[in-house]
Amino acid sequence: MAKANIKKNDVVFVIAGADKGKSGKVLKVDPKKQRVIVEGVAVRKKTIRRSQAHPNGGINDLEMPIHISNVMAEERYRAKRDAK
Structure with a gap:
């Protein structure tokens, strides 16, 4: 398993x-599964059933994990793009 250079609170x-x-801020990194959760990226809808805790139920937005190879540190990306 390769070492990931992306850490929590990095902008990717x-x-x-x-x-x-x-682009967005990294909320969580899972090095075993090689996944990251990025704020505002891969957002899916999740329905909440009615219960005593949630009497009205509803629909929540939930950020899903994406593979770590699909993201790059934003400063590194900008430097690579500007070098061309």
């Missing part, structure tokens, strides 16, 4: 996948 840029071109 999505370089591949459905959310390509978006």
Whole structure:
């Protein structure tokens, strides 16, 4: 398993996948599964059933993990882009 240079609270840029071109702050890193959760990227809808804790139920936005190879540190991405 390769070492990931991305840590929590880093600003990253999505370089591949459905959310390509978006950037955001890393909320969580899972090194075993090689996944990261990025704020505002890969957002999915999650329905909440009615219960005593949530009497009205509802729909929440939930950030899903994406593979660590699909993101790059934003400063590194900008430097690479400007070097061309």
